[in-house]
Structures are given as structure tokens and as C-alpha cells.
Amino acid sequence: MDKLVYLAEALTPLNLLLAFVGVLAGIVIGALPGLSATMAVAVLVPFTFTMEPASGLIVLGAIYTGAIYGGSYSAILVNTPGTPSAIATTFDGFPMAKRGDGALAVSLSTLASVFGGLVGALMLMFLAPPLARVALAFGPPEYFWLAVFGLTLISALSVGNLMKGLIGACFGLLLSMVGVAVIGADVRFTFGSHMLLGGIDIVAGLIGLYCIPVLIDLVATRDPHLKVEGAQTGFRLGEALSISWREKFNLLRSSIIGTLVGILPGAGGSVASLVSYSEARRASRHPERYGTGEPGGIIATESANNATVGGGFIPTLVLGIPGTPPDAVILGALLVQGIKIGPALFSAQSPIVYTFIFGLIIGTLIMLPVGLLVGRYAYKSIIAIPKAALVPTIAFMTVIGSFAIHNNLSDSAVMLGLGAIGWVLNRAGFAPSPIVLGLVLGQIAEQGYVQSYLIGNAQHNVLGMFFGRPISLVIVAFALLTLFYPYIAKAIGAARARRSRTDIVVESRNGTPS
Amino acid sequence: MKLMAILAGAVFALGTVSAAQAQDYPSKPVNYIIPFNAGGESDIAARLQQPVFEKLTGQPMVVQYMAGAGGAQAWSQMNGMEADGYTIMGTNLPHIILQPMAQDVGYKTDDIANVYFFQYTPDAIIVPKDSQFKTLKDLIDYAKQNPGLVTFSGSGTNSANDVAKARFDKLAEVTTTYIPFSGTSPATAAVLGSQVLAGFSYTTAAINQGDQLRVLAVAADERVPSFPDVPTFKELGYDMVGGAYRGIAVPKATPDDVKKKLSDVLDKINHDPDFIKKMEDGGFVLINVPFDQVPDFMAKREKEYEEAAKVMGIAKK
Numbered sequence: 001m002d003k004l005v006y007l008a009e010a011l012t013p014l015n016l017l018l019a020f021v022g023v024l025a026g027i028v029i030g031a032l033p034g035l036s037a038t039m040a041v042a043v044l045v046p047f048t049f050t051m052e053p054a055s056g057l058i059v060l061g062a063i064y065t066g067a068i069y070g071g072s073y074s075a076i077l078v079n080t081p082g083t084p085s086a087i088a089t090t091f092d093g094f095p096m097a098k099r100g101d102g103a104l105a106v107s108l109s110t111l112a113s114v115f116g117g118l119v120g121a122l123m124l125m126f127l128a129p130p131l132a133r134v135a136l137a138f139g140p141p142e143y144f145w146l147a148v149f150g151l152t153l154i155s156a157l158s159v160g161n162l163m164k165g166l167i168g169a170c171f172g173l174l175l176s177m178v179g180v181a182v183i184g185a186d187v188r189f190t191f192g193s194h195m196l197l198g199g200i201d202i203v204a205g206l207i208g209l210y211c212i213p214v215l216i217d218l219v220a221t222r223d224p225h226l227k228v229e230g231a232q233t234g235f236r237l238g239e240a241l242s243i244s245w246r247e248k249f250n251l252l253r254s255s256i257i258g259t260l261v262g263i264l265p266g267a268g269g270s271v272a273s274l275v276s277y278s279e280a281r282r283a284s285r286h287p288e289r290y291g292t293g294e295p296g297g298i299i300a301t302e303s304a305n306n307a308t309v310g311g312g313f314i315p316t317l318v319l320g321i322p323g324t325p326p327d328a329v330i331l332g333a334l335l336v337q338g339i340k341i342g343p344a345l346f347s348a349q350s351p352i353v354y355t356f357i358f359g360l361i362i363g364t365l366i367m368l369p370v371g372l373l374v375g376r377y378a379y380k381s382i383i384a385i386p387k388a389a390l391v392p393t394i395a396f397m398t399v400i401g402s403f404a405i406h407n408n409l410s411d412s413a414v415m416l417g418l419g420a421i422g423w424v425l426n427r428a429g430f431a432p433s434p435i436v437l438g439l440v441l442g443q444i445a446e447q448g449y450v451q452s453y454l455i456g457n458a459q460h461n462v463l464g465m466f467f468g469r470p471i472s473l474v475i476v477a478f479a480l481l482t483l484f485y486p487y488i489a490k491a492i493g494a495a496r497a498r499r500s501r502t503d504i505v506v507e508s509r510n511g512t513p514s
Numbered sequence: 515m516k517l518m519a520i521l522a523g524a525v526f527a528l529g530t531v532s533a534a535q536a537q538d539y540p541s542k543p544v545n546y547i548i549p550f551n552a553g554g555e556s557d558i559a560a561r562l563q564q565p566v567f568e569k570l571t572g573q574p575m576v577v578q579y580m581a582g583a584g585g586a587q588a589w590s591q592m593n594g595m596e597a598d599g600y601t602i603m604g605t606n607l608p609h610i611i612l613q614p615m616a617q618d619v620g621y622k623t624d625d626i627a628n629v630y631f632f633q634y635t636p637d638a639i640i641v642p643k644d645s646q647f648k649t650l651k652d653l654i655d656y657a658k659q660n661p662g663l664v665t666f667s668g669s670g671t672n673s674a675n676d677v678a679k680a681r682f683d684k685l686a687e688v689t690t691t692y693i694p695f696s697g698t699s700p701a702t703a704a705v706l707g708s709q710v711l712a713g714f715s716y717t718t719a720a721i722n723q724g725d726q727l728r729v730l731a732v733a734a735d736e737r738v739p740s741f742p743d744v745p746t747f748k749e750l751g752y753d754m755v756g757g758a759y760r761g762i763a764v765p766k767a768t769p770d771d772v773k774k775k776l777s778d779v780l781d782k783i784n785h786d787p788d789f790i791k792k793m794e795d796g797g798f799v800l801i802n803v804p805f806d807q808v809p810d811f812m813a814k815r816e817k818e819y820e821e822a823a824k825v826m827g828i829a830k831k
Binding site: 046184199321328457 | 547551552557561565577578581586591617619620671672691702703704708709721726796
């Protein structure tokens with residue numbers, strides 16, 4: 001427990017204050033769609049240069065954690081993920097808020113985020129070097145299959161209307177191909193426009209597909225934004241705690257999935273939360289409730305995406321390879337501070353590393369009171385604001401937010417265009433989630449596929465690349481399980497019913513129970 | 515916060531509509547646009563320039579990001595920005611030469627008014643530490659016996675890594691396979707995890723992995739300070755010097771005396787001892803190409819890349 005020395009170092013009043021301010025700023029930035037965790041960290045990097053390295057790292061870590069958590073507010077309250085990590089939070093968060101359980105949803109998201117964040121940070125502290133090797137075992141075929149696994153969630157999300165779900169996903173995959181291809185540099189689906197050369201930004205797509213249809217419907221109908229009568233605005237902490245306790249396996253599983261996916265450079269919080277959502281749904285006794293406001297869904301996604309924070313730092317600090325985009329910025333900040341990163345960091349610079357990890361844990365814990373208070377305030381004000389003021393405010397934020405992604409108006413135009421398309425598709429019965437899944441996972445799947453093919457072709461072993469690697473096969477098995485689980489469950493149930501009948505027959509024939 | 519910076523920039527821009535005064539340049543904050551995401555080599559170098567710029571001029575340098583289409587998004591919009599010297603943008607070679615060559619990306623190489631080239635990150639061949647290739651010769655011998663079997667990871671297509679691989683194939687008379695990744699980090703991870711046999715990368719990336727990687731050769735004129743034991747390609751008999759060059763450009767209509775002034779400031783930054791040390795520790799190689807030498811420098815590079823482009827089969831339009 002020699003590491004506890006560093007806890008004392010992290011616990012100085014200044015560091016605590018920095019962690020508090022960082023978390024608060026992160027929550028606000030994360031809650032605004034378009035302002036991402038990466039941006040929050042990048043803007044603050046210059047301010048940390050005047051600080052001690054450890055303090056600077058603590059404030060950056062706190063902002064990052066806060067931003068990933070803050071993304072859930074807008075997901076729950078206005079059906080727009082504040083960051084891509086919160087995509088799956090909209091599935092159940094917004095339905096909950098709609099029926100008046102917004103306060104409960106925010107409390108659940110807070111508890112799950114804190115728990116997930118702690119699991120990720122503890123795994124970073126105790127298991128970083130061995131886990132970093134996991135990241136390296138993931139090659140292009142594994143990324144390809146991981147993305148395919150994520151795509152199988154579409155079958156779960158479009159129960160009763162698989163065809164429309166698949167069409168939506170294909171549309172999303174097409175959207176993911178727009179622009180200059182990473183591999184091959186071909187220009188695709190730009191229709192001669194320079195605006196689309198950079199492709200369709202995922203965040204712009206998220207804002208457009210999720211938020212704009214909601215806004216149009218709000219204007220077009222007389223219904224209030226969220227149900228107000230009977231809505232409880234308290235913390236509902238007790239209720240949230242008992243639900244979390246009931247979902248403890250879900251919480252733990254999702255946190256571990258989040259950490260593991262966070263380790264993989266190039267996967268990130270969105271994939272982590274989608275995979276754990278899919279697993280939570282499969283393991284649940286009531287999978288049909290997922291997507292209609294099931295608390296387990298929020299717990300799964302929010303614990304997973306905050307666990308990616310700690311997980312992402314594992315390759316960043318052990319290998320010098322950033323696990324997530326904000327990690328890349330933090331890595332740059334370390335270099336500018338004159339800290340040598342790479343495998344030697346953990347041994348040579350252990351005071352800074354461990355002070356930072358404790359800082360991350362402190363920041364995560366501070367998130368609990370800060371998050372509950374801010375969340376309650378946010379929920380109350382969203383309910384209190386009249387629709388006539390809410391809609392223009394959010395509409396303004398969507399334009400600003402999509403502009404802020406790259407300081408580029410073409411992203412705002414793409415956002416609005418996709419919003420209009422999304423609204424029309426919504427009316428025709430196409431949900432936005434399969435489209436977004438296609439958009440997010442399409443690039444990962446495509447790059448993984450082409451890279452695997454190129455490597456396999458060079459080694460004259462294309463099939464072996466895709467089907468001959470143990471980790472790949474495990475992911476394929478999980479994907480198949482998720483895809484066919486409804487049938488398997490039915491078959492098992494039927495078999496069990498049959499067996500219990502034959503058991504009775506056998507028993508009665510022998511006369512003695514075995 | 516980002517928005518605040520943008521709004522502040524807009525207010526500043528509105529407040530000083532008057533023509534730029536070269537003699538007191540810079541007299542207000544300078545917006546430095548990086549056409550890539552935060553955290554990359556361009557960003558790190560800019561972050562190192564930032565404090566020195568502020569020390570020398572007393573004016574803040576605000577680093578912003580405008581990523582998209584491998585930088586083309588920002589470069590195609592540059593000439594529409596305010597041409598008063600208070601908007602400057604990072605430029606990268608071979609990007610601004612190869613992108614317009616391969617397809618219509620909304621700008622031409624000549625549209626970009628480069629003011630100063632200040633550093634480059636030399637190409638380097640990296641292999642995992644337990645690789646069968648101990649020297650560059652091992653790798654070349656293996657590649658000669660097994661055409662196409664050696665896989666190189668690298669960042670992107672038509673990128674510096676892609677060019678380096680094409681030039682290497684031609685010089686060493688081998689056939690290898692290039693596997694593009696979406697950035698330097700995933701490409702390096704693929705090498706560390708032995709997903710590919712070797713990688714084309716930069717000294718800056720190799721330095722972060724310490725003894726987990728072996729660098730076989732570096733494409734610099736002389737050995738780089740951060741890798742004193744690694745031979746250059748030249749020493750090994752292959753005339754290969756290059757990498758990703760980084761400079762700073764301004765909108766074309768910026769007055770020449772402002773460009774000159776900016777070039778002078780950047781030159782001073784490049785001679786700051788603390789800056790030099792941090793850049794070299796990071797694996798960057800500093801070059802000083804001031805405003806009046808830029809045309810020569812660009813002409814030389816263009817010729818080099820045109821040759822490589824022919825090998826790579828990039829259609830000249």
C-alpha cells in the first residue's frame with residue numbers, strides 16, 4: 001500500500017478545488033451537444049501549463065470524466081446525446097423522462113457513472129500493464145468483428161420491425177462512407193461538393209438525427225415536452241440506489257466491458273456503451289422492456305462509458321498510445337510539460353502517475369454530489385421552461401454545437417439536412433438509432449475489414465485472418481448469441497418444458513426418483 | 515469555452531477593420547488554426563510554439579482546430595479568411611502537394627501562401643522489439659525473398675507514410691504491402707501488437723514507445739539527437755530523406771510585409787534554446803525555411819513528391 005502516499009499528495013486543497021471545478025465545467029460542456037470531451041480538454045490544456053504537472057493532469061482528468069457523464073443529461077432530458085458516448089442512454093433515458101421519471105433517470109445515471117468511473121480508475125491503478133497487452137492483441141479483424149457485434153444490436157432495437165431497422169442501418173452505413181476514404185483516399189458520395197469531403201461528422205449526425213425531429217414534433221403538436229403532472233423532482237436517490245443494487249451484476253459487467261473496450265484505441269465510449277447495453281439486454285429477464293424506459297439500460301450505458309475513461313488511460317500511460325481522442329490531447333499536454341511518456345512512465349514517473357490516478361478517483365467521487373445537484377436543477381429547469389422558450393433555445397444550441405465541432409458551418413448544414421431526413425424517416429417508422437449505429441460503427445467496420453483483407457492477402461490467408469483468430473471467434477460467438485438469442489431462449493424454454501414432462505414419465509415408470 | 519474563444523476572436527476581428535499595420539504586427543491576439551485534431555504532431559508543435567510566441571511578441575496565440583478531410587477542409591477555406599496576418603494556419607507536406615494532385619479538394623497547391631517551414635518529422639521504419647528484423651538489411655533481404663509479404667502499417671493513403679513506403683520500395687527494389695490506418699496511433703499499435711511485420715512512422719511516434727520498438731532507419735540527413743544509435747537511410751546506402759514537413763501559411767491576400775514580419779517571429783521561435791530542446795526531445799527535426807526561401811523549398815519538394823506520386827499511381831489531373 002505504498003501507493004497511499006500519493007493519495008495524500010492528490011488530496012491537497014488546491015487539487016480538490018481543481019477537481020471540483022473540472023468536474024463541474026466538464027458536466028456543463030458534456031451536456032451541451034456538440035461540445036465534446038475532447039474539445040473541453042483541448043481548450044483547457046494551455047491553462048494547465050502553468051500548474052504543477054500532477055495538478056494539471058488532475059484538472060484534465062476531472063473535466064474528461066465530467067464531460068462523459070454530462071452527456072447523459074441531454075440524452076435523458078432532450079433525447080440528444082451530449083457526446084457520442086451517451087447514444088445508448090437516449091434509448092431508455094428519454095422514455096423515462098417522458099413519463100415523468102427524469103429525476104430518477106438522472107440519479108441512476110449519476111450512480112452508474114460514478115461506479116463505472118471508479119471501476120475503470122481502479123483497474124488502471126492495479127492492472128494497467130497486463131491490460132495494455134489486451135489492446136495490442138486486438139488487430140484489424142477484431143475491430144471489424146467488434147463493430148459487427150455492435151451492429152447486431154439493431155435486431156434488438158427494432159423488435160417487431162426488423163426490416164425497417166435494417167434499412168435504417170444500411171442508410172447509416174452509407175452515411176459513414178461519405179467523404180475521403182481513410183484507406184484508398186477515394187472520394188465517395190460527395191456529389192461534387194467540397195462541403196462533404198470531410199465526411200459526415202458523427203456528432204453532427206447525432207444532433208441532427210436525434211434532436212431536430214424532437215424539436216419539429218414539439219412545434220407541431222400541443223403536447224408538453226416532458227410529462228409534468230405527477231413528475232417527482234426530488235433526487236429519488238433511495239429508489240435509484242435500490243434499483244442499482246438490483247442491477248448490481250449489470251453494473252459490474254458493464255463497468256468491466258467499458259474498461260476493456262476503453263483500452264482499445266479506436267473503439268471508444270460509444271462502442272463500449274452500445275456493447276454493454278446489448279449485453280445487459282440479453283442478460284435481462286425482461287429484454288422486451290429495454291428501449292421503453294428500462295432503468296437497467298441507463299445503468300449499463302452510463303457505467304460503461306465512464307469506465308472507458310480509466311480504461312483509455314491504460315494504453316495512454318503504459319504504451320504511449322492514446323486510448324480515446326481526449327487521451328491524445330492529454331498525452332500532448334504531458335509532452336509539452338516535458339514528461340517522457342511510454343513504457344517507462346509507470347516506473348520512472350510513478351509519483352505523477354499515481355497522483356493522477358488518485359486525482360481521477362477523487363474527481364469521480366466528487367461527481368456524485370455535484371452531479372445530483374446539477375442534474376436536479378437541470379431537470380427542474382427543463383420542465384419549468386415553457387415550450388415556446390425551450391424549442392428556440394435548443395434549436396440555437398444545435399446550430400452552435402454542430403458549428404463548434406470543427407469551427408465549420410458545413411457541419412451545421414449537414415446537421416440540419418440530416419435532421420430533416422430523420423424527421424421524414426421517423427414519420428415513416430424508421431427509428432434514428434439504427435441509422436446512428438450504422439454511422440458510428442460503419443467506419444470501424446470498414447477499416448477493419450479492408451485492413452484485414454490487405455494483410456490476409458499479403459499472407460495468402462484471407463479466410464484465416466477473419467476466422468482463424470481466437471479473440472475474433474469469441475466476438476463472433478457473442479454476436480451470433482445476441483442475434484439469435486430470442487430464438488435460442490425460446491428453444492431452451494421449449495426443451496426445458498419437454499424435459500420436465502419426460503422426467504415425470506420416467507419417474508413414474510421407475511417408481512423411485514433418482 | 516471554445517465558443518468564447520471564437521466569439522472573442524470575432525470581436526477582435528470586427529474591432530480592427532483597419533488595414534494591418536506591418537510595423538506594429540502583432541498588436542492583438544493571433545489565431546493559429548491547426549487543420550487536424552488536437553493531440554497530433556501539428557498540435558504538439560503548435561503548443562510548443564505558443565508560449566515562445568507570447569514571450570517574444572507579448573500577444574497571445576490562440577490555437578484552434580479545424581479538422582476534416584485530412585486537412586483539406588481547412589486549407590480550402592483559408593483564402594476566404596481575413597488576410598491581416600492575425601489568422602494563420604498550419605500547413606503540411608506532402609498533404610498540400612498530393613491532395614490536389616490526386617483529386618479536386620477545393621484548393622490548389624499554389625493557392626496556399628506558405629510563410630515559413632519550421633520542422634519536419636523524419637520517416638522511420640519501426641518493428642516490434644522481438645522482431646526477426648534486427649537491421650534494415652534483414653528486412654530488405656526478407657522482402658526480396660518474399661515479395662509482397664512484408665506488411666507496413668502507416669497513417670492514411672497518399673500520406674507521408676504512404677510516400678515513404680513507395681520511395682523505399684523503389685530504392686531498395688522490393689515489393690511490400692502498405693496497410694493504411696486512421697492515424698499514427700493505431701498504426702503504431704498495429705506494429706506493437708505484431709499485426710503487421712513493420713511500420714512506416716515518424717521519429718516523434720517512435721520516441722513514445724521507448725524500448726518496445728526498434729527503429730531500423732531514419733530518413734534524415736544526419737542522425738537525429740533523440741535516436742543517436744539509429745542509422746539514417748543515407749548511411750545504409752539509400753538516398754531517402756523526408757517525412758512530414760510542417761509550416762505556417764496565411765490567406766493569400768495578406769500583405770507581403772506582414773508575411774515577412776511573421777516569418778521573422780517564427781524564425782526567432784525556431785532559435786529559442788528551450789523550444790529547440792523540447793522539440794528535439796519530442797523527436798522533431800527543426801528546419802529554418804524563412805519566407806524568401808519558401809518558393810525554392812516548395813519547388814524541390816514538389817519535384818520529389820511528383821516522382822513518388824508516379825510510383826503510387828496517383829492520377830495527375
